[in-house]
Amino acid sequence: MVVAAIPGCSGASRLTAHPWMRAFCCSASSSSSPFPSHPPQASSETSPALPAPVPFFPKRGSTLELVCESLAFKGKGVCKVSDTGFVVMCDSALPGERFLGRVSRRKGNYAEVTKLKTITPHLDFVEAPCEYTSYCGGCKTQNLLYEAQLKAKEQQVRDLIIHVGNFSSRDCEKECTFKTIVPCDIQFHYRNKMEFSFGVQRWVPRDAPNGNRDLTENDYALGLHAPGFFDKVLHINKCLLQSEAANKVLAIIQDCWWDQNLGLSPYNVHTHHGFLKHLMLRTGRDKKTGFAEVMVNFVTSSYKPEMLEPLVEKISIISEVVSVMNNVNSSVGNTSVGEQEYTLYGKSTISEVLRGLTFHISANSFFQTNTYQAEVLYKLIEDFADLKGDQSEIVLDLFCGTGTIGLTLARRVRHVYGYEVVEEAISDARRNAIINGIHNATFVRGDLNKIDDNFGKDFPRPDIVISDPNRPGMHSKLIKYLLKLRASRIIYISCNPATCSRDLDYLCHGLPERNLTGCYRLKSVQPVDMFPHTPHIECICALELC
Numbered sequence: 001m002v003v004a005a006i007p008g009c010s011g012a013s014r015l016t017a018h019p020w021m022r023a024f025c026c027s028a029s030s031s032s033s034p035f036p037s038h039p040p041q042a043s044s045e046t047s048p049a050l051p052a053p054v055p056f057f058p059k060r061g062s063t064l065e066l067v068c069e070s071l072a073f074k075g076k077g078v079c080k081v082s083d084t085g086f087v088v089m090c091d092s093a094l095p096g097e098r099f100l101g102r103v104s105r106r107k108g109n110y111a112e113v114t115k116l117k118t119i120t121p122h123l124d125f126v127e128a129p130c131e132y133t134s135y136c137g138g139c140k141t142q143n144l145l146y147e148a149q150l151k152a153k154e155q156q157v158r159d160l161i162i163h164v165g166n167f168s169s170r171d172c173e174k175e176c177t178f179k180t181i182v183p184c185d186i187q188f189h190y191r192n193k194m195e196f197s198f199g200v201q202r203w204v205p206r207d208a209p210n211g212n213r214d215l216t217e218n219d220y221a222l223g224l225h226a227p228g229f230f231d232k233v234l235h236i237n238k239c240l241l242q243s244e245a246a247n248k249v250l251a252i253i254q255d256c257w258w259d260q261n262l263g264l265s266p267y268n269v270h271t272h273h274g275f276l277k278h279l280m281l282r283t284g285r286d287k288k289t290g291f292a293e294v295m296v297n298f299v300t301s302s303y304k305p306e307m308l309e310p311l312v313e314k315i316s317i318i319s320e321v322v323s324v325m326n327n328v329n330s331s332v333g334n335t336s337v338g339e340q341e342y343t344l345y346g347k348s349t350i351s352e353v354l355r356g357l358t359f360h361i362s363a364n365s366f367f368q369t370n371t372y373q374a375e376v377l378y379k380l381i382e383d384f385a386d387l388k389g390d391q392s393e394i395v396l397d398l399f400c401g402t403g404t405i406g407l408t409l410a411r412r413v414r415h416v417y418g419y420e421v422v423e424e425a426i427s428d429a430r431r432n433a434i435i436n437g438i439h440n441a442t443f444v445r446g447d448l449n450k451i452d453d454n455f456g457k458d459f460p461r462p463d464i465v466i467s468d469p470n471r472p473g474m475h476s477k478l479i480k481y482l483l484k485l486r487a488s489r490i491i492y493i494s495c496n497p498a499t500c501s502r503d504l505d506y507l508c509h510g511l512p513e514r515n516l517t518g519c520y521r522l523k524s525v526q527p528v529d530m531f532p533h534t535p536h537i538e539c540i541c542a543l544e545l546c
């Protein structure tokens, strides 16, 4: 469960204080556990008047008629078996939908079902414009009206803050604490980075229109991984989440890469033979012209630039393509970060403009994937930081990536200190500071999961801490450091409201069994939709020293 993700800190006892969550906590040991939006069954602790739940567990393989009640964290539909209240979770079931589902897996005190057939569609049904939406795991909620998607996400954050963060629902009802989710005005073509994989055989879902066709040897695939499978690739010709320019590049590559005359072979994840592993497309913007700039990054198992030449020739004709990179990853792992990186055409970075600053982005550095909404997010972060603006304050930017947040604040503060584990991101951050004429920012490479008592001795005491960890959230060592530091404000930005809620709990309420005393008050929680049609939720939380 969520708590297991924080090494050295056990909050399980606190989680299980919520009886309805016990079912989910006791068996689940990874952060992939679902998190229902509503208590699955009544308990004597919360509702003494209700009868005890009927012991029930559906058999694996049995078919149930179900109605989806809500969307859980990570986008799974939560349903209850009638008469028993037993909870089942179903991928791609949406609130209000009545459907037949087959029990596929038992997971602790709940079960997972696979949807067989919709009997009546869900509330707020809309036609999905993408032809792959039923099979590709990326956009799980394209069929749901955007306003309903927002409502579900807002509810999930609220539930996590209450049940994992242990904040009272009264706190969350106060407008000043829990703010309405900020929608994303652009709901398609918003992603500036997509990573596709090459595969030796196309994955064709059984219920797809051509699902029963015979596969031939030449059924090479380039597309997205089938949900839950590292070795199955859904062949796609375009993705409605990426830019039009990136779709142009994808179409050209799809047209020819499989041609036997080129001699290119997809990498086989089982035999570890083959050349082409991934295709990463990144879209930025030229500051002067405002035109799109596309970086094409081929991830291959070895360095053979002559093999890629015909593809490079074809794509470099597209005016938006300004960079073609080759990351060579000879390991058996599936990652797109290479041990070596080569520039095959044009420059090695693309640029993007955010809050009036120019950022150079290399193939492997982190950059917010929705530039349009990052503009909104960063403006909100600045508002929440509530800077004096007189250049007197010190900002500590934890998990700074390429330095974007710190640099957008730098002009109004005395100094920004950024910490980040990826060396390339730190180089990018330093270069970004120079490009933008910012001289009061220092970026340091360091693993924030491994800090010791010396952390904090190299920079003055910060007034404001910005923390933007990736999905696992903050390590207990970092939380301990923050509780000792007692900066007046912490702005916690998170792409995982579950781990974020856990960390907020520690920062505000402490953890007595570990001798941690909380010293912050949760001032506001602001969910922001950065990724329409997907289950991902971003949150900005403002904490104030008590």
Ligand SMILES: C[S@@+](CC[C@H](N)C(=O)[O-])C[C@H]1O[C@@H](n2cnc3c(N)ncnc32)[C@H](O)[C@@H]1O
Pocket (backbone or CB within 6 Å): 366, 367, 368, 398, 399, 400, 401, 402, 403, 404, 405, 419, 420, 421, 422, 425, 446, 447, 448, 449, 450, 468, 469, 470, 495
């Ligand atoms: C969600 S990103 C935030 C990046 C940046 N704040 C931004 O808005 O672009 C999280 C960053 O944390 C970095 N990171 C992950 N684990 C880390 C660790 N243990 N120590 C330091 N940085 C880490 C990642 O490399 C990534 O750049």
